[in-house]
Amino acid sequence: MAKPVLMPQVGQDLTEGLLVEWYVKVGDPVKKGDIVALVESEKASFEVEAFDEGTVLELLYDTGEMATVLEPLLMLGSEGETVTKPAAAEPKSETTAQATAAPVPSAGDAAGAAPSGRASSPLARRLAQQGGLDIGQIKGTGPKGAVIKRDVEAAAASAAGRGDTTAPAAPAPTASAAASPVIAAPAQLPPRSMEDREEPFNRMRQVIADRLLLSKQTIPHFYLRAEIDVTDLLIRRQAHIDQGGQKVSVNDVIVHSVALTLLEYPRLNAHVAADRVVLKGQVNVGVAVSVENGLMVPVIENTPFKSVVEISDAVRNHAAAARRGLTKSTTAGTFSISNLGMYGVEVLPIINPPEAGILGVGPIVKSVREHRGGIQIHDIMSVALSADHRAVDGAYGAQFLRSLSETVSTYNMFSDQASVAAE
Known part of the structure; x- marks a missing residue:
């Protein structure tokens, strides 16, 4: 009987994550403890471990798609076995489909897009914001060109080596100003709201x-x-x-x-x-x-x-x-x-x-x-x-x-x- 490998819930407030890479393909044998996929959430990058063994019958997500926690990522079973689709993978009812006229987002939209239109993972966007980097200028190496954690880290290391910042260049000093000592501008802190914020306890908390x-x-x-x-x-x-x-x-x-x-x-x-x-x-x-x-x-x-x-x-x-x-x-x-x-x-x-x-x-x-x-x-x-x-x-x-x-x-x-x- 086919068994699913579920998307783990790493942190009780995690609801989905970007499927960055598959480490297996249909037909591959999998043992308990094997790592089958790499996923990035808003706060972390983590590997998905198989807790059953068998042959990969079906991959339920493409790389670049957002996977929902505690739902199947792939199906394992005996070689040649036919997969019975899990309930989570069945199409929505006609009533639900007619309830909205909005277009279904593409995989790139679901993963989030940089200002340039390039897809990016939630973690990559957060790291770019923290590092003061323009994610739209970062070359993505993830699925379908998505910007992922390693791309932001590489860009940050490159910028640090060049001494780059995202702040606009200061105007060239005049001759008289050139003799004056240069005072560095204070670092720009990310904008933050001054309003109180209420956070209900999640299940673990x-x-x-x-x-x-x-x-x-x-x-x-x-x-x-x-x-x-x-x-x-x-x-x-x-x-x-x-x-x-x-x-x-x-x-x-x-x-x-x-x-x-x-x-x-x-x-x-x-x-x-x-x-x-x-x-x-x-x-x-x-x-x-x-x-x-x-x-x-x-x-x-x-x-x-x-x-x-x-x-x-x-x-x-x-x-x-x-x-x-x-x-x-x-x-x-x-x-x-x-x-x-x-x-x-x-x-x-x-x-x-x-x-x-x-x-x-x-x-x-x-x-x-x-x-x-x-x-x-x-x-x-x-x-x-x-x-x-x-x-x-x-x-x-x-x-x-x-x-x-x-x-x-x-x-x-x-x-x-x-x-x-x-x-």
């Missing part, structure tokens, strides 16, 4: 609002901060990479270390109800991922018993899927991690109900520390635990952070820490 409001209104949060010395960890990590090991991030180590530590502190690996605490038998760590206009928390199942390399692969795969508006995890989380250290800020995160705790990870900074009667510069990472006081008390949370600090500081990527957890 509403879910986030409801859950976190519930968390702050019903969960008695308490917060504990700690600093973890990661000097030796960074040295061991670099040695691991230099010897041909897979490049794993400090965040991957934190995820694994938290999971290992939770085995010793089951009251933080728990779900909390009104009159009970459910200590979860499996440790499933969720990692907060920022997506367009929202937040998702994909979960790594049975986290302590994976190697740091497996965790690194899982985090990347889950994060990539989340940013495409998809999720690869169906397991309920038992504890979460929110890492904003890459922005140079510390965080006191809000607990994700019904979990009993969440760890906020801050930046790594150079700090002076006493060492054997002298002073040294160490790499120090800040962390903060938000915990549900119904499930745990301050001393229990403090002990968890102390154990976590020891686990991270002594973490050895050359050993199989997952096997240690299994013992």
